Amino acid sequence: MVYKCINLLKHHKKRSVIIVVLLLTCMTGAWYWNYKMKYEMIVTFNQTDVNAYDFPVGKRKIDASPWIKQGYKKLTDYNIYNPYAKPLVKNNSLFEAIKSELEYSKHRLPKLYRKLNQQGALVDFLKQEVGTQYLYSGFNEATNAPTDDYFLVTFDGYQIEIKRDSLGNSDVYILFGYELREIPKTKRT
Helix, strand or coil: HHHHHHHHHHHHHHHHHHHHHHHHHHHHHHHHHHHHHHHHHEEECCCCCCCCCCCCCCEEEECHHHHHHCEECCCCEEEECCCCCCCCCCCCCHHHHHHHHHHHHHCCCCCCCHHHCCCHHHHHHHHHCEEEEEEEEEEECCCCCCCEEEEEEEEEEEEEEEEEEEECCCCCCCEEEEEEEEEECCCCC
């Protein structure tokens, strides 16, 4: 009887050690996965190889820890919030980006199209109140740095998303407009 009890204890000791080792392995793996996902971001790029599995838009993973440790916040796997983003300046480039996007929406927004294509529309645009709000940053496909900033611009009851794309490491930017739409009027009680 005593022999059976001692043998049973030895068997449970081995089982307990195996269970503890498995639990520690799982916890270490989960911690590493969480750590890796916290700093891993995805950069999209134009895939030029027609035979590639991810043609026409390729994706690559990068380590975003240098920016996250500086105070940037990861929003999604593709976008990051830059607390130090330079504000968008109301100038001729912004006006031209809005007009360029308006070319695609001229049948949907004919009143705005006529207004912005009049003589002196740029001067009127620069005089009016234009609201700009930083939304997020995307990663540049060439530099793998979060230099492509997105803004929401509102003016005259319209809103448009503007992408500010930097050219290399300089302070030269190109602006692109996306999704120009009229802000819905809310009912007042």
